[in-house]
Amino acid sequence: MKLPRVSSLYGRIFAIFWLTLLIVVVTLLVLPVLDPRTQHTIPEPQLKRLTESAQEIAEKIDHADGSLRTRLKRFTEHDRHRGHQLYFTTTDGEVLSPQGRNKALRNFITMADSPASPKQKLYGRWMMAGPFAVQLQDQQLLMYVARFWREPPPFFIQILDKPFQLLLVTMLVSTPLLLWLAWVVTLPARRLQAAAERVARGEFEVDPKLESGPSEFRQAGASFNQMVEAINQMIGGQQRLLSDISHELRSPLTRLRMATALAQRKQGQSKELSRIDTEAERLEQMISELLELSRMQVNSHEHRESSDAQTLWFDMLEDAKFEAEQCGKKLSYTPLAAWPIHGNPNLLISALENVVRNAIKYGHDRVEVAFDNTGKQLCITIDDNGDGVPDSELEAIFRPFYRVSTARDRSSGGTGLGLAITESAVRQHSGTINASRSPLGGLRITMTLPLI
Template identity: 30%
Template sequence: MIRRRPFASVRARATLAATCVVAVALLAAGTALVLSLRANLVGQADTQAESAARRVASQLAAGIGGDRLDWPDEEDHPVRVEDERGRTVAASEGLRAVDGGPVRHPRTSPAPAPTGRATSGRASEDSADREESDDRDDRDDSEDRGGGHGGRHGGEDRDEGSGGDGKDHDDDDPAVGEISDDVTFTAGTATVDDETHDYRFAALEVTTPADVTLTVRAGAPLAAEHAAVNTALTTLSVGLPLLLLTVAGVTWLVTRRALRPVEGIRAEMAAITASEDLARRVPVPATRDEVARLARTTNQTLAALEKSVERQRRFVADASHELRSPLASLRTQLEVGAAHPELLDVDGAVEDTVRLQHLAADLLLLARLDAGERPGEALVPLDALAREVARGREHVVVECAGEVAVAGSRGQLARVLANLLDNAGRHAHRRITVSVRREGEQAVVAVGDDGPGIPAEQRERVFERFVRLDDARARDDGGTGLGLAIARDIARRHGGTLTAAEAPGGGALLTLRLPAAPGRRG
């Protein structure tokens, strides 16, 4: 018992291949989807964190500090302000730790001084308050002088150097700080109100009006990113196996249905082999796909094989019949001669022996042709060959229009011309004409006679083996019924044709056409 290997069937291999291809495609698409989703959500978090950081930095650059800082939403956007040494200067109220490190909120958050030098302690706070009050008074006086009377520092001048909060942001004004354009993004954790979550932090530097450089680090939560990515991964982990099972099942069923006719063809071929009945045919499906074409080709092959076997059987039967007659006649003559030597017909015995010799030669040649014997590649001059074959025959006229050569076997082509002349000689009355000429790329040899001719409905049948249109006369004249069949087989193996038609004089005209060799004959 033969054990089938795993996945030995076409259906199993097709199902496995389709499932693997779909799995790879889905994994690639799912990975790309998750990475793209994560990148987009992280980008949104970066934008939110940068916006929160710039909001606080703009206040510090404008001289706003201490308890007057307007913090963003503490839970969504925790903010910490650090000095150049990394110490916490200010932080949103609920922020307790960043990246595992505690955040110590200062008791007081010094406000930046509007002067060009840094101050410290309580004196700096008093000075900052006084200077801020003086600045407000100066701005009020300036607005009183410029408002309504077309002063030189009117509304247009204030619009050019002022921000959205109405404060003057001219670069030459020492009371306005500077915000760096460089932003650094990092990922980390933050504890807000005793709850620790992942955040995306944006850090940028700001210089206060007191020429103090601070770093503002603001965060945006990554909870939405984690939730979306987890949802996508959950969906893929559940949907991918289900989809692969669906693909495998559908592929299995479709392949099974598609290969069902193939199994029918295989079963019928096995039955034909077992029964040796070549008349049976495989079923042809109603589709127009490759399986239907396979079934039609198989039936054509069976038909050709049946025809070949039938022809072989008929050939054997005809050969046996043809051999039986001369052998029986020769035996009878020899037995009579043995009993009565004076009655021995020596001429008849010789004639029967010659017939047997010719028949044996024809059968051997047909056997070689059926075995696929290929013609040679020698250059054969048909004009000279026709004259040579026709030499010594009565009533034969050879007409050659120049030199005509073909590539092939000289012996086989000579046999074709001899068979054509023998056939014409058995039916001609007084004249046989052989015409050799070249028509384009073809060499043409036409053999005509002035005999009764061949009926139109019999012109293809005469090329079948052991076929005689006049059995009695053909046998009397020594014909075997194989001459024209051999001539056509040789013509086909030389890439040519042999056809029968009516001669201009009313007799039979057999025309041989072969591919002409280029150039002149050697």
């Protein structure tokens, strides 16, 4: 049966409920007809054969010797061992033979007492049929025939007679339907969940599939897509604003540095002019890094591909190792393997490079990088033996423009955006990053990234 097309979630559930109810009702109506334990009319060929047998038996009894009860008793006891049993009653329902209590016969007599319409019904392993009219010594009697039922009970009868099997069959029949119903009902919810996860990863893309299915989910999907479009417009406006600000700021900065250079050429070197040039250069670097951070947050989902840890970071670590040696420091790292990672290669390389170069800059003479594959995640630990960061400020160092020591950052040229860029890149790849005190005495940065 094909379900009618309905757009509402509740409509679909209602339709499936009525379909299930219809199947149950039809089953309940059909099963009694097929159950031999209920009273049925005798099929025509069998009825004709039983009627003829009744006449033959009546003639044999009529020609036998002895009283009527004796002859009836002889006949009823004669056929029992053959898997047949005959019963004789008066038209009023008095049992003539065999004598004794027979609940099945008495029950059947109450339902089948007309020779014009013989019936049959199964009692245990005996099929009772009758009544059939027989004429003996000018007296009309009713004959009932019981024959041993050798056929095994139908399968559905066996199921109905055993509650555990009935429960098992009900579960086997209903489980696929319920699983299908659960899959149909939850499919729009899973689509909405997947879309929300994509947005959480920074992938602000409209999904037309969200606007299909039940009306409730169509409305939620349309609202979700409108939200994504609004976020895209807001982020695009922010990006344009930052680009415009960058352009407007870089022009006077360029003129300022040119004026400073001309002044130095005319008046010679001075602390004031050098300070102006240094601050202008730092401001230009800060604007550049701020734009990089903004672009990373907006476009991190683009240009993603599958790669591995060795391909991503081996060359970068070798370059950093060489630079550390030039500064009289030692950088060591554990062997890299081809652990599979999916993401933006440039962002992943930049994330680790920023932390490693910070460790080289602020470490005294030792930097250690360790890679640990935990099965589903790659854990990267960067330790240095520098002065470290106070425990109260470990969480704040990932905020943009946050600097632990202004004097140190100014002398080293830091802008406070390096770790913010790293944190954004790691978060955009569904990873985590945190800072703690290193066993070497300096700072430890721990990053985790999911493996595929």
